[in-house]
Amino acid sequence: MEAAATEALRDLLQRQRESWRADPPGYARRMDDLARLRAAFKARLDEFVRAIDADFGCRPREETLLAEGMTVLRSIDHARRHLKRWMRPQRVAPEWPCLPARCGIVARPLGVVGILAPWNYPVNLALIPLVDALAAGNHALLKPAEATPRTSELLERLIDDVFARDRVAVVQGDAEVAAAFSALPFDHLLFTGSSATGAKVMAAAAGNLTPVTLELGGKSPAIVAPGFPLKTAAARIAAGKWLNAGQTCIAPDYVLLHEDDRDGFVDCLRSEVARRHGAPGGSREYASIIDRAQYERLCAWRDEARAQGAEVIALPDDNAGDAARRILPPTLVLGATDAMRVMREEIFGPILPIATFRGIDEAIARVNARPRPLALYLFDRDPARTRRVLEACPAGGVCINDCMLQFAQSRLPFGGIGASGMGAYHGHAGFLTFSHRMAVFRQSRFSSFALMRPPYGRLAERLLRVLTR
Numbered sequence: 001m002e003a004a005a006t007e008a009l010r011d012l013l014q015r016q017r018e019s020w021r022a023d024p025p026g027y028a029r030r031m032d033d034l035a036r037l038r039a040a041f042k043a044r045l046d047e048f049v050r051a052i053d054a055d056f057g058c059r060p061r062e063e064t065l066l067a068e069g070m071t072v073l074r075s076i077d078h079a080r081r082h083l084k085r086w087m088r089p090q091r092v093a094p095e096w097p098c099l100p101a102r103c104g105i106v107a108r109p110l111g112v113v114g115i116l117a118p119w120n121y122p123v124n125l126a127l128i129p130l131v132d133a134l135a136a137g138n139h140a141l142l143k144p145a146e147a148t149p150r151t152s153e154l155l156e157r158l159i160d161d162v163f164a165r166d167r168v169a170v171v172q173g174d175a176e177v178a179a180a181f182s183a184l185p186f187d188h189l190l191f192t193g194s195s196a197t198g199a200k201v202m203a204a205a206a207g208n209l210t211p212v213t214l215e216l217g218g219k220s221p222a223i224v225a226p227g228f229p230l231k232t233a234a235a236r237i238a239a240g241k242w243l244n245a246g247q248t249c250i251a252p253d254y255v256l257l258h259e260d261d262r263d264g265f266v267d268c269l270r271s272e273v274a275r276r277h278g279a280p281g282g283s284r285e286y287a288s289i290i291d292r293a294q295y296e297r298l299c300a301w302r303d304e305a306r307a308q309g310a311e312v313i314a315l316p317d318d319n320a321g322d323a324a325r326r327i328l329p330p331t332l333v334l335g336a337t338d339a340m341r342v343m344r345e346e347i348f349g350p351i352l353p354i355a356t357f358r359g360i361d362e363a364i365a366r367v368n369a370r371p372r373p374l375a376l377y378l379f380d381r382d383p384a385r386t387r388r389v390l391e392a393c394p395a396g397g398v399c400i401n402d403c404m405l406q407f408a409q410s411r412l413p414f415g416g417i418g419a420s421g422m423g424a425y426h427g428h429a430g431f432l433t434f435s436h437r438m439a440v441f442r443q444s445r446f447s448s449f450a451l452m453r454p455p456y457g458r459l460a461e462r463l464l465r466v467l468t469r
Helices: 003-022 028-044 045-056 061-087 124-135 149-162 175-182 196-206 230-246 259-277 293-308 359-369 384-390 427-433 448-452 460-468
Strands: 091-092 102-109 110-115 138-144 168-170 188-194 210-214 223-224 255-260 311-314 332-333 353-355 375-381 395-402 437-443
Touching: 003 110, 003 138, 003 175, 028 124, 028 149, 045 061, 045 149, 061 230, 061 427, 091 311, 110 124, 110 175, 124 138, 124 188, 124 293, 124 427, 138 175, 149 437, 175 196, 188 196, 196 210, 210 353, 223 230, 223 359, 230 259, 230 353, 255 259, 255 359, 259 332, 259 353, 259 395, 293 311, 293 353, 293 395, 353 359, 359 384, 375 384, 375 448, 448 460
Parallel strands: 110 138, 110 188, 138 168, 188 210, 223 255, 223 375, 255 353, 332 353, 375 395
Antiparallel strands: 091 102, 102 437, 311 332
16 A cells, blocks of 8 residues: 555544544534434435445345344434433442542543444444444544445445544545554554454554454354254244345354254255245345355355265255356255365355254354354253353354344344454443543542551551451
8 A cells, every 4th residue: 555545544543533632522412423324324225225235236125224224223223312321420339448539430432443344234334333433422434345335435425424524534445455444543443354354453453552343253153952943943044044145244154953853954944945035046135145256265165065075955946046146045065074164164155054963062062162153043942951052152142042133132242252353342332342431539538548658657557457357
């Protein structure tokens, strides 16, 4: 990246920082910012539907309204409804030797935050972090994905219409721009994307001691316990896996179920796909793979699994999809081994490996043999077994008896653990992520610790004996 372009980024960040220092947003401005952002976004929602559809080649309108429109609007509404309470100073009891002093915690904005958004949900994963940052009283720079240029351009127009650039601005560009963006001295940086890129973002931010929130991915398992209705599990896993053609960081990445249930589960998935999509190659209700490189990667992984002995089933009825439109049909991989890439790496597409176990402890061991996932899905109506899995399998978040709905809860934090990320946002968790919880100690007219100053006498000795018991 040219030095002049890098300097322009630094100048924009500095302008935002100076603007924030001169007039950090209070409650009234934050509420107004969120209200204006909501109105402008709602007015352009149909434009975003068309832009995302054009960027993907095919993205069902309903999926965009559900995953992008509803989530953003509800996030704004939740923040505005609760912001006054979130901003209220929190009283904390002081240690008794310090009485009658008072203690408290005040949530203070950080300053200027950076948001690096991905292409798979280019509106949701850009605007929800922005909502949290604005609620916390920050200014922000937003770098959307270059893989969705029409949506990114529309995002920039939206932000420019609502905010002055010294408060919130969109930065466009390729991977070099993203790398330069990561190296800016933000007060906080949030990145959503792959684990490999997340490591690079964290390394770049470390040079400035910039704290980071990383929303990554990994292989999120779906465990179907013995006795759970297979038809129900298949319907809910199908909905989660093949939303956006599997291009979702919290999509079920593989299924673990009892060996006696495998064939029945496959039959239920086959019926579910036929009922929902017919032949996905001819359906406008099934998304395209984002670009040719991703489509070819997924095809190569599928073909590798087949060549190494796995049974590969395209649903329904060996549907071939549509290569010209980058439509890859729902695809099952039976008998996958850990030597295959579909079981080693996050798939991020419509391929679903299905593996079996003989007992729940074997399923737990298989999950824990991999890096900690962003999401864990458990289908089970046995409370004791459910507790056993939750206690044994650390994950960023858990959804029991359904898929992906944990993301849509504004009152639940969303974030990873270990290789699937660090930190969290959404609702109050996002407000806290983009705030500093500043400790405040307020001394009274009388200070009990005045007795603990030199020259130390007998009273100080007696007090120290009490305090160090």
